[in-house]
Amino acid sequence: MEKIVKIVDGVYYVGVNDRDTHLFENIWPLPKGVSYNSYLLVDERTALVDTVKLCKLSPYLEKIGQVLNGRQLDYLVVNHMEPDHSGALAAIVQAYPGVKIVGNKKTVDFIRAMYQVEANFYEVEDGDELDLGQRKLKFYLTPMVHWPETMMTYETTAGIIFSGDAFGGFGSLDGGVFDDEVDVTYYEHEIRRYYSNIVGKFGPMVQKALQKLSALEIRVVCPTHGPVWRTNPGRIISSYDRWSRYVYDEGVVIAYGTMYGSTEKMADFIARVLADEGIRNVRVMNTSAVHESFIINEIWRFKGVIFGSCTYNNWIYPPLENVIINLAHKGLPNRVFGVFGSYGWSGGGVKGILEYLKKNNWQLVGEPVEVQFSAKAADFERLRKLALEMARAVKS
Numbered sequence: 001m002e003k004i005v006k007i008v009d010g011v012y013y014v015g016v017n018d019r020d021t022h023l024f025e026n027i028w029p030l031p032k033g034v035s036y037n038s039y040l041l042v043d044e045r046t047a048l049v050d051t052v053k054l055c056k057l058s059p060y061l062e063k064i065g066q067v068l069n070g071r072q073l074d075y076l077v078v079n080h081m082e083p084d085h086s087g088a089l090a091a092i093v094q095a096y097p098g099v100k101i102v103g104n105k106k107t108v109d110f111i112r113a114m115y116q117v118e119a120n121f122y123e124v125e126d127g128d129e130l131d132l133g134q135r136k137l138k139f140y141l142t143p144m145v146h147w148p149e150t151m152m153t154y155e156t157t158a159g160i161i162f163s164g165d166a167f168g169g170f171g172s173l174d175g176g177v178f179d180d181e182v183d184v185t186y187y188e189h190e191i192r193r194y195y196s197n198i199v200g201k202f203g204p205m206v207q208k209a210l211q212k213l214s215a216l217e218i219r220v221v222c223p224t225h226g227p228v229w230r231t232n233p234g235r236i237i238s239s240y241d242r243w244s245r246y247v248y249d250e251g252v253v254i255a256y257g258t259m260y261g262s263t264e265k266m267a268d269f270i271a272r273v274l275a276d277e278g279i280r281n282v283r284v285m286n287t288s289a290v291h292e293s294f295i296i297n298e299i300w301r302f303k304g305v306i307f308g309s310c311t312y313n314n315w316i317y318p319p320l321e322n323v324i325i326n327l328a329h330k331g332l333p334n335r336v337f338g339v340f341g342s343y344g345w346s347g348g349g350v351k352g353i354l355e356y357l358k359k360n361n362w363q364l365v366g367e368p369v370e371v372q373f374s375a376k377a378a379d380f381e382r383l384r385k386l387a388l389e390m391a392r393a394v395k396s
């Protein structure tokens with residue numbers, strides 16, 4: 001029987017790993033898997049906080065049964081209704097028919113609409129408390145982190161915040177559950193990828209939520225994905241603060257689309273000039289080979305972005321266009337960008353990029369460089385100028 005991990009006395013980790021699903025939300029690759037975290041409080045009354053995706057129901061129910069050891073489940077707290085967390089809701093109601101489902105007004109609407117479940121609802125408002133005996137839960141509404149019904153649940157004695165998607169990310173929990181049991185940097189990239197691609201559109205709402213939490217003494221952060229932060233919760237909270245304020249580091253992402261290599265050659269040339277200028281963080285990323293979520297993750301981190309496109313049907317190369325469209329949806333506001341590309345007869349790749357980014361309010365650096373078929377000596381000189389101006393812009 002699997003050993004159940006204890007968060008503190010009477011609070012247990014009952015989440016599960018998913019290493020079978022290849023695409024989260026059927027879009028985002030999961031090379032390192034993902035965990036769906038759920039927590040069970042055993043007190044005078046028992047409470048489960050969030051559930052897991054339906055595909056992992058059976059190991060999940062087993063864990064809950066092991067912890068409850070014949071006791072009833074009194075409450076199911078639903079912080080977030082996305083099915084990676086609410087998937088097992090109906091099964092929990094069926095397994096524990098006396099359970100009361102704790103959520104706000106929107107949660108209850110969503111449960112009815114999504115699962116047609118009619119259970120005992122225990123509706124809460126912002127700041128309401130629920131007494132479990134020794135421990136109390138307090139609810140904080142945090143809309144749009146990441147859905148409108150989203151809330152967080154604070155356990156007042158040990159200072160545990162059950163934060164939903166906030167502070168969580170991709171990567172299964174391979175033995176270690178706590179921040180002091182794992183290599184935190186291994187997870188941080190995947191937490192930023194989760195943040196930038198899934199929650200990142202709602203930066204101002206994340207800021208509002210952080211403001212709300214700032215009054216609480218938080219000793220343990222229990223998100224719905226990834227490690228539990230008990231030794232250094234401040235680290236993930238401050239990362240979230242930076243990401244949601246769109247703070248950047250010095251660095252340049254060169255995202256390019258190429259069919260036959262001409263555009264890639266220009267990308268590599270620019271990268272070398274940037275390195276000569278002392279830019280240590282340069283990422284040259286092939287949009288055909290690397291999923292956009294990894295590219296957007298890097299762009300979230302660095303100030304400079306250079307897009308390079310060959311021309312395809314009078315327009316941007318489709319895999320690169322996809323990155324640019326998705327990036328525009330996220331509304332990342334304050335990057336500097338440059339553009340280059342290649343064409344055969346009438347062009348369109350560079351023009352297309354400029355058209356999209358006009359709407360982003362990003363600052364154009366240098367002159368766009370577009371070459372016919374292949375870059376010649378004079379073109380490389382133009383590329384060098386573009387790179388030098390980018391180096392200057394990201395250093396300032």
Ligand SMILES: Cc1cc2nc3c(=O)[nH]c(=O)nc-3n(C[C@H](O)[C@H](O)[C@H](O)COP(=O)(O)O)c2cc1C
Nearest residue numbers: 259260261262263310311313314344345346347373
């Ligand atoms: C399928 C295909 C479609 C293309 N469509 C256009 C086009 O509409 N307009 C244009 O100016 N060049 C077009 N080209 C030419 C390429 O943009 C040109 O060969 C460019 O140098 C390719 O750059 P790359 O080596 O980075 O792939 C097309 C090439 C291919 C293979």
Ligand SMILES: [Fe+2]
Nearest residue numbers: 080082146165
């Ligand atoms: Fe979510």
Ligand SMILES: [Fe+2]
Nearest residue numbers: 082084165224
């Ligand atoms: Fe989630």
